[in-house]
Amino acid sequence: MSNEVPAIYERIYLLVRRIPAGMVSTYGDIGIMAGCDGRTVGAALAALGPEARDVPWQRVISRDGTISTRGLRQEELLAAEGVRFDRQGRVVLAGQRWHGPDPAWAAARRFQPLPPFDDAEQLELF
DNA sequence: CAGATGACTCCCA
DNA sequence: CTGGGAGCCATCT
Numbered sequence: 001m002s003n004e005v006p007a008i009y010e011r012i013y014l015l016v017r018r019i020p021a022g023m024v025s026t027y028g029d030i031g032i033m034a035g036c037d038g039r040t041v042g043a044a045l046a047a048l049g050p051e052a053r054d055v056p057w058q059r060v061i062s063r064d065g066t067i068s069t070r071g072l073r074q075e076e077l078l079a080a081e082g083v084r085f086d087r088q089g090r091v092v093l094a095g096q097r098w099h100g101p102d103p104a105w106a107a108a109r110r111f112q113p114l115p116p117f118d119d120a121e122q123l124e125l126f
Numbered sequence: 127c128a129g130a131t132g133a134c135t136c137c138c139a
Numbered sequence: 140c141t142g143g144g145a146g147c148c149a150t151c152t
Contacts, residue, residue: 037148038134068133
C-alpha cells in the first residue's frame with residue numbers, strides 16, 4: 001500500500017486552496033492548470049474525504065455547473081458561501097467561474113495558465 | 127506490465 | 140431529459 005499523497009494531488013490541492021469563497025472552478029480547469037486530466041482532479045479531491053479542512057473541495061464542480069458528488073452536501077456548502085444557482089439547481093458559472101490564481105504566483109510554481117473564457121457564457125437565468 | 131476504476135468532458139442519438 | 144461511447148489521466152490491484 002502506498003500511504004503517501006501523490007505529488008500531482010498536492011499540486012491540485014495547492015490550486016484549489018486559491019479558489020475564493022463565493023466562486024467555483026471546474027475539474028477540467030484545475031486539471032489544465034495542474035497538468036492532468038479532470039478525472040484525476042476528482043480522484044485527488046475524493047482522496048481528501050468530506051472532512052478536509054484546509055482544502056475547499058466544494059468549490060470544484062462539473063463543467064456544466066452540476067454537482068457530481070453524492071451525499072456530501074456540496075450544494076449546501078456552496079450556497080452558504082453565497083454561490084448562486086439557476087432554476088435547475090445548477091451553479092451559474094457566469095461571473096462565478098474562477099479565472100485562476102495570480103499569474104505571477106502560478107508562474108512561480110509552474111502552473112499552466114487557464115485559457116480565457118467569457119464571463120457572460122451560459123448566462124441563461126430566468 | 128495488464129486491467130479495473132473513477133467527484134471528467136465532449137459529442138451524438 | 141436520458142443514455143452511450145470515445146478520449147482522457149493517475150492510481151491501485
